[in-house]
Amino acid sequence: MDRRQMTLMLxxxxxxxxxxxxxxxxxxxxxxxxxxxxxxxxxxxxLENGDKVFVERLSTLEKTELMVL
Amino acid sequence: xxxxxxxxxxxxxxxxxxxxxxxxxxxxxKNFDDFERLWxxxxxxxxxxxxxxxxxxxxxxxxxxxxxxxxAKIAASKLGQETFAVECGETQxxxxxxxxxxxxxxxxxxxxxxxxxxxxxxxWNRRKFVVSPRYKGVGWILIATAISLSIDSxxxxxxxxxxxxxxxxxxxxxxxxxxMGLDASKKGMHYFELTHEVADSFLRKKAGAxx
Numbered sequence: 001m002d003r004r005q006m007t008l009m010l011x012x013x014x015x016x017x018x019x020x021x022x023x024x025x026x027x028x029x030x031x032x033x034x035x036x037x038x039x040x041x042x043x044x045x046x047l048e049n050g051d052k053v054f055v056e057r058l059s060t061l062e063k064t065e066l067m068v069l
Numbered sequence: 070x071x072x073x074x075x076x077x078x079x080x081x082x083x084x085x086x087x088x089x090x091x092x093x094x095x096x097x098x099k100n101f102d103d104f105e106r107l108w109x110x111x112x113x114x115x116x117x118x119x120x121x122x123x124x125x126x127x128x129x130x131x132x133x134x135x136x137x138x139x140x141a142k143i144a145a146s147k148l149g150q151e152t153f154a155v156e157c158g159e160t161q162x163x164x165x166x167x168x169x170x171x172x173x174x175x176x177x178x179x180x181x182x183x184x185x186x187x188x189x190x191x192x193w194n195r196r197k198f199v200v201s202p203r204y205k206g207v208g209w210i211l212i213a214t215a216i217s218l219s220i221d222s223x224x225x226x227x228x229x230x231x232x233x234x235x236x237x238x239x240x241x242x243x244x245x246x247x248x249m250g251l252d253a254s255k256k257g258m259h260y261f262e263l264t265h266e267v268a269d270s271f272l273r274k275k276a277g278a279x280x
Contacts, residue, residue: 002070025181031223035168035181038149042169045147 008033071097074214079157080205088204090157092214096141103160104137111192122257126235129198132189140165140187150186153214155207162207164188166215168222170229174247174262182227182262183219188212208236212244216268226268231258245271 010018022032043053043066053066072094078087093100116125116133125131144150149169155162170184190207192198216226231252232240237259240246246261263271 025223026225027181027223034148035222038168041148 071095074153077155077210079155079161079207079210082202082205088157090155090161090204090210092210093154093156094151095145096137096152096154096163100154100156100160100163101138101141104163107159108137108192111198115192115198122234126233127197129195129235130192131233131235132187135187135189137163137165137187137189151218153211155210157204160191161194161204162188162190162211164211164215166218168218172227172229172262173249173260174264176264177227177262180227181222181224182229183215183222183224185212185215185228185230188230208239209244213272216263216272219268225265226263226272227265228263228268230261231255232261233258 018029018032022029025032027035046053054063055066056063073091074094075092077090077092079090080086081088112130112133115128115130119125119128119130122131125133141152144152144165149167151166151168153164153166154160164185165187167184167186168181170182172178172180172182188208188211190204194202194204194207196202212228215228219226219228228246230240230246234257237248240261241248244263245267246263247267249260249262252258252260
């Protein structure tokens with residue numbers, strides 16, 4: 001696979017979150033960032049195609065529409 | 070861009086010997102041409118000979134309507150989708166996967182997994198489709214490829230898929246997937262998952278001996 005390198009500057013808060021998420025998901029930080037990019041593309045494409053993306057609270061069935069600005 | 074991932078041995082049922090085959094990531098025009106010129110006429114002809122879903126399952130032709138060319142072209146623009154081909158001369162097998170899947174089994178609920186959207190071996194390799202199938206083990210190679218992608222993606226080999234009835238016994242009995250039963254959102258299809266433990270043992274088994 002062709003790969004290109006970039007340097008990513010993160011704040012302490014962002015890096016702490018990345019560390020926590022990667023540890024919680026059992027993934028490397030690189031794998032987690034790649035997964036986040038894939039999900040972001042998937043969500044934005046759906047919204048651009050006119051779909052709506054919702055988050056549903058199981059206890060109340062309350063739905064919140066996800067907006068990507 | 071099409072990328073050679075691996076070279077594998079594919080068991081030729083006719084010669085009873087192994088032929089060299091290649092596994093590729095991302096389909097190209099050769100795969101599209103093989104599908105249109107070789108696969109599609111055989112699938113359409115066989116599908117026209119059966120009338121019910123049960124007969125189609127029995128004839129191993131329930132995937133006759135799958136639009137591999139269209140799906141692969143869409144997948145090429147998405148980070149979350151990948152296509153794969155097994156080639157031994159002609160295209161022997163095709164697979165489309167989604168990298169944005171999440172587990173449903175209690176042991177891996179909410180965990181990232183590779184969801185296998187479509188997987189098919191060439192019509193001439195299918196039992197019940199032709200009298201003398203040509204190659205054995207194409208499905209095994211593609212599932213092993215999906216597991217490897219899952220590991221490379223940080224998902225530890227976890228897979229999920231919905232199976233056509235014609236393939237359920239293979240996923241359940243031979244490949245070791247957990248059958249989670251009928252999925253109401255996918256009419257008539259069972260949902261299956263592979264845990265990372267079973268994925269490990271799957272990769273250790275010898276390809277070709279299992280199909």
